[in-house]
Amino acid sequence: MYDWNDLRFFLELSRRGRLISAARKLHVDHTTVSRRIAALEDELNARLFDKSPRGYKLTDAGLRLLPFAEQMEAQSNQLYQQISGKDARLSGTVRLAAPEALGAHIIAHNMGQFREMHPDIELELVAESRRTSLSKREADIAITLARPSTGRVIAWKLCDYRLKLYGAEKYLESHPKISNIEGLVGHDFISYIDDLIQMPELRFLDQVIKDPHVVFRSTNVMAQYNATLDSIGLSLVHCFMADQDPRLIPVLPEDIFIDREYWLVVHEDLRHVARVDAVCRFLTQTLKDYHNRMMGHI
Amino acid sequence: MYDWNDLRFFLELSRRGRLISAARKLHVDHTTVSRRIAALEDELNARLFDKSPRGYKLTDAGLRLLPFAEQMEAQSNQLYQQISGKDARLSGTVRLAAPEALGAHIIAHNMGQFREMHPDIELELVAESRRTSLSKREADIAITLARPSTGRVIAWKLCDYRLKLYGAEKYLESHPKISNIEGLVGHDFISYIDDLIQMPELRFLDQVIKDPHVVFRSTNVMAQYNATLDSIGLSLVHCFMADQDPRLIPVLPEDIFIDREYWLVVHEDLRHVARVDAVCRFLTQTLKDYHNRMMGHI
DNA sequence: GTCCCACTGTGTATTATTGCACATTGTTTG
DNA sequence: CAAACAATGTGCAATAATACACAGTGGGAC
Incomplete structure (x- = not known):
């Protein structure tokens, strides 16, 4: 099964359009984001982004994936806030x-x-x-x-x-x-x-x-x-x-x-x-x- | 932020009650499950299981976490099926x-x-x-x-x-x-x-x-x-x-x-x-x- | 047309995670 | 009561993931 964490890389890249920008937000190296997206695309057997030196843009498959990933993120944020007591900023x-x-x-x-x-x-x-x-x-x-x-x-x-x-x-x-x-x-x-x-x-x-x-x-x-x-x-x-x-x-x-x-x-x-x-x-x-x-x- | 994959360990352990049983289902070592649960509890600052040599049982906090994790799993399964085309068995x-x-x-x-x-x-x-x-x-x-x-x-x-x-x-x-x-x-x-x-x-x-x-x-x-x-x-x-x-x-x-x-x-x-x-x-x-x-x- | 900048991709070193081996603990059975 | 079994916990080696350094590419500015 695919790595659930890869969805977080997917989400941030979909929002920012560039590896280096998403990497900065997630506090990781841009090569990590690149590799994790590649791994996710391989696991799902689908191309999620159109890549160019100017950035990454969601494909149709990526657009279809997005709501699910966002739902998971919403659940994740809710559970974090509710269980840890900390307001997930x-x-x-x-x-x-x-x-x-x-x-x-x-x-x-x-x-x-x-x-x-x-x-x-x-x-x-x-x-x-x-x-x-x-x-x-x-x-x-x-x-x-x-x-x-x-x-x-x-x-x-x-x-x-x-x-x-x-x-x-x-x-x-x-x-x-x-x-x-x-x-x-x-x-x-x-x-x-x-x-x-x-x-x-x-x-x-x-x-x-x-x-x-x-x-x-x-x-x-x-x-x-x-x-x-x-x-x-x-x-x-x-x-x-x-x-x-x-x-x-x-x-x-x-x-x-x-x-x-x-x-x-x-x-x-x-x-x-x-x-x-x-x-x-x-x-x-x-x-x-x-x-x-x-x-x-x- | 906590590792989303830890939730899969959490889910399986909550269902099976024993490290070794959950590990077998997930195709990992039981020590991995033990450590991932410990890491999750540390990140969430909450005890999710009552541990005994006879097994693990969900605490109240664990019970409260469960629906969120299950929702995420449901979303994950849906996205896998829909994007990869494969029926996520x-x-x-x-x-x-x-x-x-x-x-x-x-x-x-x-x-x-x-x-x-x-x-x-x-x-x-x-x-x-x-x-x-x-x-x-x-x-x-x-x-x-x-x-x-x-x-x-x-x-x-x-x-x-x-x-x-x-x-x-x-x-x-x-x-x-x-x-x-x-x-x-x-x-x-x-x-x-x-x-x-x-x-x-x-x-x-x-x-x-x-x-x-x-x-x-x-x-x-x-x-x-x-x-x-x-x-x-x-x-x-x-x-x-x-x-x-x-x-x-x-x-x-x-x-x-x-x-x-x-x-x-x-x-x-x-x-x-x-x-x-x-x-x-x-x-x-x-x-x-x-x-x-x-x-x-x- | 050239240079500079921003970004991505690749190879390798470093770090983190996982598996293995084994010790410890508690329960069950004889 | 002792031995066997099942399960968990710990230390260390092996493996995988990530960061670092740098090369390559494309676009924009001059």
Whole structure:
């Protein structure tokens, strides 16, 4: 029978992609990891990784093995904690895919607190506005704008958030005063690139004004934000970003606002993996604490 | 972190109770098992076994560890089968506690078929009519006469069975002819030892005749059976035993019969352990095939 | 195009684990 | 009560696993 310990080498290599990185985490030599993976592949008569000088990537067989190994690891951690009495320190890497605005601002700004709570968990933040596949392990956790409708995932709503229309002071001073929604006609706007929008929930400028005159488009939220600061136009910005910045003035805030939701999504197989669970709990609690800010209530 | 392989030594020792027996099963030296258990106890800072020259017995900590280790073993077996393509031959020991009659006859007579199906599973049959505790691992599977009402167990009904009153030809020839139930008065009977009966379901002679004249008592079903053959009295015998023996004549079979049930009981934690599951399936199917015989329908 | 860096693979020395031989202990049998 | 048997524990040799040193390869930067 194969060596159960080899599964620990397998797990770490699958998470880190490189022998030397996995070896460092496990406090062994990279040659040991290489040999143990080779031994495991030999015992199981299956190729678990596609190897290249640039790293190791899981094959289909490796992907199929992964949930079992993770379950064993979860059991191992539970038994260690329960029998030895010592808290088996949560450790390992968790990859989180989150919308750029949320990830780069709210989550990134809470990393200090997270690391205090879980010093051995390495949180990798993929802050992009494109879809990620959890079943292909592109991420362990995803934060989406809508509840996923298919796949072996578990999801729950994290929070609501609000966007409002903002303009820089310099822009507002040098353009016609806006006293009602009709007054927006003739103004310039900043927005996403329509045909590169991957989530319908990001199409919200059309709800504010018909046929907006867009002078700048970007897929990058930070680029849009900075362009707004640069006084080239108005844009719909997340309240949790803009309200912290006195340079941005909300435009008709009582009339113009878009509400959206954030959802936390985890693959079913990872739900009970301790470090994934720890990250989920942290995110859930953090965004509960941020409720008012997310909604633009100051 | 502790060596995951040590858990395999732990599992085998917990099942077999002796270093040398566990070592034989694992194809290692008994000193290896001894040292690996010592290493595991040291790592977990817990005593897992009470040691004596006569063997090793699980402590409370060991009992608490057991389900986790078994889960890991279940995961390991599943992944091996699924990834390597090879059927990880079901192996290991399963201890079955069954009522003596059922165990020693029906089950024992089907061991050939069972071993053909599962050559690496060692089925240990504890054929006794006393209660066994599944939570203390006195057995992995129990067959009982009634559905258990408490405990973290899973149970389902295996089958119904029937007992009838039988007498040996020699006894019947040398005693008053029995043409109705009233005619039983004055006859001799063989039965259990009343104050040593541990299950109310075994008290059935009282249902047939009030104040029976019992000339021989035993806790052992086979002893009762052989005494009946020896023509010292009448006894209520399981149809699945007696109907195969032309030496036993049923007495008033249309009027006198007792119906009982067999239940299969497994501890919740073992339900998904592959070899336990295999035994459960085998028993369930076997007793389904034996339905007519169990009920005395020839 | 060349050099540097990061990473993997291989051979060998070192260290850890396991098996062997045997002593010790407790139980059973005569 | 003594001898035999079964099981565990210990010391040391043999074997296996791991670390170390270094070669080879591929990609990126200049």
